[in-house]
Amino acid sequence: MTTSDDxxxxxxxxxxxxxxxxxxxxxxxxLSLVDQTKVVTAAxxxxxxxxxxxxxxxxxxxxxxxxxxxGLRLAFSDTGPGIPDIPQALTDGWTTGGGLGLGLxxxxxxxxxFDLQSAPGEGTLITVTKWAR
Amino acid sequence: xxxxxxxxxxxxxxVSIQIDLQDQSVLALQEDLADQVxxxxxxxxxxxxxxxxxxxxxxxxxxxxxxxxxxxxxxxxVVVGMRPAVAITLVELGLSLGGVRTxxxxxxxxxxxxxxxxxxxxxxxx
Numbered sequence: 221m222t223t224s225d226d227x228x229x230x231x232x233x234x235x236x237x238x239x240x241x242x243x244x245x246x247x248x249x250x251l252s253l254v255d256q257t258k259v260v261t262a263a264x265x266x267x268x269x270x271x272x273x274x275x276x277x278x279x280x281x282x283x284x285x286x287x288x289x290x291g292l293r294l295a296f297s298d299t300g301p302g303i304p305d306i307p308q309a310l311t312d313g314w315t316t317g318g319g320l321g322l323g324l325x326x327x328x329x330x331x332x333x334f335d336l337q338s339a340p341g342e343g344t345l346i347t348v349t350k351w352a353r
Numbered sequence: 354x355x356x357x358x359x360x361x362x363x364x365x366x367x368v369s370i371q372i373d374l375q376d377q378s379v380l381a382l383q384e385d386l387a388d389q390v391x392x393x394x395x396x397x398x399x400x401x402x403x404x405x406x407x408x409x410x411x412x413x414x415x416x417x418x419x420x421x422x423x424x425x426x427x428x429x430x431v432v433v434g435m436r437p438a439v440a441i442t443l444v445e446l447g448l449s450l451g452g453v454r455t456x457x458x459x460x461x462x463x464x465x466x467x468x469x470x471x472x473x474x475x476x477x478x479x
Contacts, residue, residue: 232375239373239407257407257438261446264409268376312447322410326446 225281229270229296238267238279242294245281249292250352259292259350262327266296266346269323273316274300274344284349291332291351296344303338310336357382359389365466366390366428367459369401379415386419390426397466398423401459403434413448420453429469430454433462 225245227238242263246256263279270277277298284293303309310328315321324346328334331348338344354377360367366389368382386398400416402408408416420430431454443450456462 232377236373236375243406254438254441257436257442258445261407261409261442264407264411265446268409268411320410320414320448322447326410326448329445329447330442 223283226278227281228276228278229267229298230276232271235264235267235271239264241281242292245283245292246350249283249290249350251292251350252353255350255353258330259294259348262330262348262350263294265323265327266294266348270296270298270300270344272319274298277344286351289351289353291349293347293349295347297346299343302340302342302344303336304340306336306338354378354381356385359385361389361393361395364394364396364470365463366393366395366398367401368399369404371404374405374412376411379412383415383419383422387422387426390423390428395428396470398428398430399459399462399466400430400432401434401462402432402439403436403458405439406436408435408439408443408448410446410448413443413446413450416453417450429466431456431462431465433457433459 225241227241228234229238239260243256243260246259267279277296280295282293284291308314310325312325313321331350333349335347355372357368357370357378416432423430433456435455456465
């Protein structure tokens with residue numbers, strides 16, 4: 221069975237709301253405290269990215285099951301300008317937004333699976349999964 | 354937007370973050386602290402993050418920025434009460450908060466500031 225929760229990301233307070241919903245879902249999936257913290261931190265980075273780079277977007281929070289383990293899957297989508305050079309965007313320290321350049325590359329390290337689909341003018345879809353151990 | 358209160362105890366300003374911080378609150382805190390450091394002549398700033406469940410790159414950068422600003426205004430900053438899971442996540446994220454002093458709790462933070470201040474006075478007298 222899959223349950224999902226869709227949230228808009230349109231303001232800074234939505235970023236806080238996304239963190240809270242992801243935290244609740246992470247607890248429900250049975251992630252350890254450290255893994256909860258990692259996935260909530262990744263969600264915070266990706267939600268802020270959607271806001272800063274695309275002017276907003278949305279996230280789908282899903283509890284998934286691969287037959288062996290339960291996991292938490294988060295899909296961040298936006299209809300912003302897209303990412304022209306994905307390998308560059310995933311490089312530590314690379315930023316076009318005046319930040320530290322750790323949002324994408326750092327989030328990738330905090331989750332078990334990371335998938336990024338984007339093209340100029342076509343928005344961005346980032347799907348991350350954290351499995352319960 | 355919620356504002357984080359800044360408390361004064363002797364020469365130290367204490368900030369205890371008890372809310373889920375949104376980016377605007379973080380920026381307001383940065384300005385409030387800089388103003389308060391100058392207005393009170395505080396020698397130290399303690400930021401208590403005992404209740405903070407996550408520190409992402411934005412909040413982490415804010416901590417480093419507050420430490421840098423305070424240092425320019427002649428005050429040292431100590432971040433206290435970081436949760437183990439937060440420390441693990443920050444390092445994995447790639448943020449080691451190099452320029453920020455930390456202490457395990459408020460008591461040790463105050464002791465560290467007193468020690469630093471004492472050391473500065475000794476240095477100045479030599």
